[in-house]
Amino acid sequence: MDDRSHKIAYAVFALVVILLGWRVDNQYYLQLMIFIGLNTLLALSLNMLMGYAGQISLGHAAFYGIGAYVTAVLTTTYQVAPILALPAAVGSAMLIAWFVGIPTLRLSGYYLGMGTLGFGMIVHIVFREWSSVTGGASGFVGIPPLEIGPVVFASGKNYFFLVWAVVLLCLIMCRRIIDSRVGRALRSIHDGEKAAAAVGVDTKKLKLQVFVLSAGMAALAGFLYAHLVYFISPGTFSFVASIRIVTMVVIGGMASIWGALLGASLLTLLPEWLHAFSEFEMVVYGLILMSVMIFLPRGLTRGVLDVYERYRKNHDR
Amino acid sequence: MQEILQYLFSGLTNGAIYAVIALGFSMLYSSTELINFAHGEFVMLGALCMVTLAVNLGFPLIPAFFLSICAVAAAGLLFERLAIRPVRHPQPIVLIIITVGASIFLRGIGMLIWGKDAHSMPPFSQHPPLDVAGARLLIQSVWILVILAALTAALQMFYRRTLTGKAMTACAISKKAAWIVGIPTKWMVLLAFGLSTGMGAVAGAIIAPITMSSYDMGTMLGLKGFCAAMLGGLGSLWGAILGGFLLGILEALGVGFITSGLKDATAFVLLLLVLYVRPQGIIGPGEVKRF
Numbered sequence: 382m383d384d385r386s387h388k389i390a391y392a393v394f395a396l397v398v399i400l401l402g403w404r405v406d407n408q409y410y411l412q413l414m415i416f417i418g419l420n421t422l423l424a425l426s427l428n429m430l431m432g433y434a435g436q437i438s439l440g441h442a443a444f445y446g447i448g449a450y451v452t453a454v455l456t457t458t459y460q461v462a463p464i465l466a467l468p469a470a471v472g473s474a475m476l477i478a479w480f481v482g483i484p485t486l487r488l489s490g491y492y493l494g495m496g497t498l499g500f501g502m503i504v505h506i507v508f509r510e511w512s513s514v515t516g517g518a519s520g521f522v523g524i525p526p527l528e529i530g531p532v533v534f535a536s537g538k539n540y541f542f543l544v545w546a547v548v549l550l551c552l553i554m555c556r557r558i559i560d561s562r563v564g565r566a567l568r569s570i571h572d573g574e575k576a577a578a579a580v581g582v583d584t585k586k587l588k589l590q591v592f593v594l595s596a597g598m599a600a601l602a603g604f605l606y607a608h609l610v611y612f613i614s615p616g617t618f619s620f621v622a623s624i625r626i627v628t629m630v631v632i633g634g635m636a637s638i639w640g641a642l643l644g645a646s647l648l649t650l651l652p653e654w655l656h657a658f659s660e661f662e663m664v665v666y667g668l669i670l671m672s673v674m675i676f677l678p679r680g681l682t683r684g685v686l687d688v689y690e691r692y693r694k695n696h697d698r
Numbered sequence: 699m700q701e702i703l704q705y706l707f708s709g710l711t712n713g714a715i716y717a718v719i720a721l722g723f724s725m726l727y728s729s730t731e732l733i734n735f736a737h738g739e740f741v742m743l744g745a746l747c748m749v750t751l752a753v754n755l756g757f758p759l760i761p762a763f764f765l766s767i768c769a770v771a772a773a774g775l776l777f778e779r780l781a782i783r784p785v786r787h788p789q790p791i792v793l794i795i796i797t798v799g800a801s802i803f804l805r806g807i808g809m810l811i812w813g814k815d816a817h818s819m820p821p822f823s824q825h826p827p828l829d830v831a832g833a834r835l836l837i838q839s840v841w842i843l844v845i846l847a848a849l850t851a852a853l854q855m856f857y858r859r860t861l862t863g864k865a866m867t868a869c870a871i872s873k874k875a876a877w878i879v880g881i882p883t884k885w886m887v888l889l890a891f892g893l894s895t896g897m898g899a900v901a902g903a904i905i906a907p908i909t910m911s912s913y914d915m916g917t918m919l920g921l922k923g924f925c926a927a928m929l930g931g932l933g934s935l936w937g938a939i940l941g942g943f944l945l946g947i948l949e950a951l952g953v954g955f956i957t958s959g960l961k962d963a964t965a966f967v968l969l970l971l972v973l974y975v976r977p978q979g980i981i982g983p984g985e986v987k988r989f
């Protein structure tokens with residue numbers, strides 16, 4: 382896609398968001414769409430790392446949690462204004478990502494997956510056990526709503542526009558990074574790290590940078606989550622949550638900005654639809670995950686295109 | 699002294715269980731280069747099958763034990779045939795998601811069959827605990843250690859003495875070369891899955907008497923077994939056993955002398971340490987694709 386079609390896509394996207402926010406009044410749907418927005422941020426952040434740079438992370442919920450807990454502690458325990466807690470929340474996640482990234486990103490493949498998994502589990506256990514600060518297993522209560530100047534983001538509609546504006550900005554930012562020189566270097570790491578290093582890409586530095594960026598975006602989502610629900614508990618940031626983010630990226634389609642949006646939407650809506658199956662919810666969810674990966678291993682966005690192309694090729698012959 | 703011994707016993711018991719789970723991970727990895735995130739769920743199936751057969755259906759202990767292992771191994775074979783073999787591009791990330799999907803699926807099945815309640819069963823034999831220098835050693839712990847020893851001996855025999863075992867080792871070294879010399883590699887992968895999930899079932903069956911078994915017990919056990927396998931060296935038989943015991947004992951000492959809240963963290967801290975310092979594990983096989 383060239384530059385102009387990108388701009389059209391953003392415009393259409395913004396229009397759809399405005400239209401939805403304007404027409405939808407049902408609180409439940411608004412809440413659901415806000416969650417889709419948050420999950421899109423998470424999927425987008427992991428997609429930068431996994432889809433473009435090819436580095437698996439099975440502990441991404443840790444950064445999501447760090448963002449949420451830092452703002453919770455600052456705004457509630459220390460009465461800091463939420464808007465001032467934002468840079469602290471994002472910054473601390475990035476700082477931790479930087480420290481953890483240096484040894485972890487030396488690993489690759491399964492070993493990298495395991496390293497990030499271990500990190501995620503440790504952070505989750507810290508949230509659960511450090512009860513004097515985080516409230517422990519029963520969670521952290523009483524997080525104040527987000528106020529920016531005179532505007533209070535408490536109603537569903539306000540928050541909807543805030544979250545989706547952030548999503549749009551992040552989409553544009555990611556797109557621009559990917560289309561830049563840095564983005565091409567990132568994709569070269571994905572295709573072959575040694576080859577990339579051989580043509581002069583500083584792979585170590587670049588991987589660390591994209592890891593830190595990705596952690597920052599996840600923490601931003603965590604910040605927004607904490608001020609949306611006013612209550613956070615360690616369960617939200619567990620291993621299962623990390624896996625859910627990975628699933629969004631993979632189902633939506635790796636290395637695709639819009640795939641992150643699709644994957645996040647599907648995986649947010651899926652449990653809502655599956656409530657109809659009540660007891661069978663987990664069974665169906667597992668089956669869907671497995672079958673998508675078996676039949677469309679490149680995700681839905683790429684997968685559908687692949688199937689279509691194969692069909693056309695067979696037809697032309 | 700007595701206290702330390704008591705912690706050591708509990709560490710040995712848990713360690714033996716981690717070792718059995720780690721063995722399952724390790725042998726599957728060595729012949730297929732695949733990490734099965736659903737392995738913990740096979741442990742859960744083993745435990746719950748054992749409880750059902752031995753308690754609810756009143757089977758004698760030994761048939762119940764072997765029947766549940768066979769049932770779970772059969773489920774493992776089905777899993778390979780239906781979910782792993784059809785994958786056309788077996789990249790790590792795809793296989794990770796598939797096995798995670800399978801673990802959610804199996805947990806769902808476990809919940810459907812056994813409900814959300816926890817189940818328990820009596821120990822394998824009714825003896826009072828042994829008294830060793832003032833510390834109590836449960837008879838079930840002795841059973842667990844004996845079964846681990848038997849399992850290790852059997853595996854060692856299988857890999858060293860039987861043609862099938864040697865063929866499997868060949869597959870682990872190079873699948874293509876094994877195929878060229880006429881080893882049916884597909885069958886070997888299937889067999890590896892059966893053995894590995896069967897081993898998971900053994901782990902489940904031996905802990906059923908000392909813990910409450912429920913549909914969601916598998917995840918943590920699986921992850922810890924995995925940490926143990928990494929600790930000793932993924933793909934190595936003795937590494938899995940060493941890693942299991944090391945993890946079990948350190949965990950028990952950590953609970954005893956620091957705080958019980960950090961019990962679960964021990965495994966993951968050790969995992970990170972070993973990954974950073976020595977990714978091939980303590981006695982892992984040589985080179986590791988680290989870069």
